Amino acid sequence: MLQASTLKFLKDLGKNNTKTWMDLNRDRxxxxxxxxxxxxxxxxxxxxxxDPDIRDLTAKKCCFRINRDIRFSKNKAPYKTNxxxxxxxxxxxxxxxxxxxxxxxxxxxxxxxxxxxxxPEMKKIRQEIDYCWKEFRGIIENKKFKTSYDAxxxxxxxxxxxxxxGFDKDHPAAxxxxxxxxxxxxxxxxxxxxxxxxxxxxxxxxQALQPLIKFLNRALEDEQA
Numbered sequence: 001m002l003q004a005s006t007l008k009f010l011k012d013l014g015k016n017n018t019k020t021w022m023d024l025n026r027d028r029x030x031x032x033x034x035x036x037x038x039x040x041x042x043x044x045x046x047x048x049x050x051d052p053d054i055r056d057l058t059a060k061k062c063c064f065r066i067n068r069d070i071r072f073s074k075n076k077a078p079y080k081t082n083x084x085x086x087x088x089x090x091x092x093x094x095x096x097x098x099x100x101x102x103x104x105x106x107x108x109x110x111x112x113x114x115x116x117x118x119x120p121e122m123k124k125i126r127q128e129i130d131y132c133w134k135e136f137r138g139i140i141e142n143k144k145f146k147t148s149y150d151a152x153x154x155x156x157x158x159x160x161x162x163x164x165x166g167f168d169k170d171h172p173a174a175x176x177x178x179x180x181x182x183x184x185x186x187x188x189x190x191x192x193x194x195x196x197x198x199x200x201x202x203x204x205x206x207q208a209l210q211p212l213i214k215f216l217n218r219a220l221e222d223e224q225a
Contacts, residue, residue, distance in 0.1 A: 002039055002103070002193045006032040010081055011105045017077040029066070033083070036103060037063055040085045042199055043101070047206045053089040053217070054098070061091040082107070089217060095121060097182070097216035099206050108193060110205045111149065111185035114216050116158070121220055126164060126177050128219035133173045139211045148208040149184035152176070158183070182216060184209055 009025070009032040022029060037059035044062070048055035062085040070076050081104060088098025099112035117125065129136050139145065140152055158181040163169045167177050176182070186205055192198055 001196050001198050003032075003035045004194050006035045006083075006103070007105050007190060007193060010083070010103070013079060014081040014105070017079055017081065019078055022079060033066070036083045036085075039199070040087070040101065043202055043206070044087060046199070047087075047099070047203050050207060051210055051213075053096075054087050057087060057091065059085065062087045064092065087112075096220055097213045099209060099213070101202065103193065105190055108188040108190070109185045110188060110202050111183065112206070112209050112213065113152075113181065113183035115181050115183065117181075117220075122180065124219045125182065125216060126167070128215065129173050129176055130167060130171070132215075136173065136176070136215060139215055142208075142211065144208040145184070145212070148205045149186050151184075152179070153181075153183045153185055154179065182212070184212065 005028070009028045012025070012028075013022070040059035040062060044054055044057050044059065048057070064080075064084045064086070066079050066083065068075075068078060068080055070078065083103040085101045086092040086098055087100070088094040089096040095117065097112065097114040100110070102109050114121075114125065154175065158179055160178040160180065163171065163174045163177055167174070171177060188198075192201070
């Protein structure tokens with residue numbers, strides 16, 4: 001489980017997002033970082049037994065830096081108020097779909113998928129859904145998937161208004177062909193994060209997501225052949 005002190009650090013950082021405060025609380029940050037990385041390493045070690053694509057990863061290859069890139073942002077707060085890990089085949093900078101854990105007091109979630117791939121990869125995903133619609137539908141309608149995530153995220157921020165060129169507007173998969181990201185997310189309450197069951201629960205959610213990850217990555221494998 002994650003330590004309550006890690007959540008407390010992130011809450012306090014949200015109220016004091018300055019370098020001066022961080023310098024004074026560097027020990028707290030290092031402890032929180034270590035706690036989160038140990039949690040992610042535990043997840044990788046256990047879920048890696050089911051998914052060999054992530055077996056050789058480490059938390060350091062998956063966790064994001066807490067420093068924000070403020071060069072082109074109006075928000076000049078220097079630090080993120082969350083900790084995140086993208087557990088992808090090849091690491092966090094990989095083109096492949098993978099699992100994600102987001103730790104942020106009041107806004108935590110577990111899930112994954114593929115976020116905003118480049119046009120060539122996006123085309124491959126859409127073609128795979130088109131060619132293998134029955135299989136794709138079976139994955140997102142599977143009982144385990146629906147229990148963990150209910151459905152794929154279909155927000156306006158990741159969806160086209162019209163069916164993309166080359167696909168019939170009446171295609172049975174039209175709502176999924178319109179997507180620019182294929183994501184599943186399950187919110188987590190703060191109390192769940194510090195509960196002893198958070199590791200087995202997270203692994204269960206990742207296992208429910210694994211068929212979708214495999215489907216998406218199958219479409220991308222030629223890219224790395």
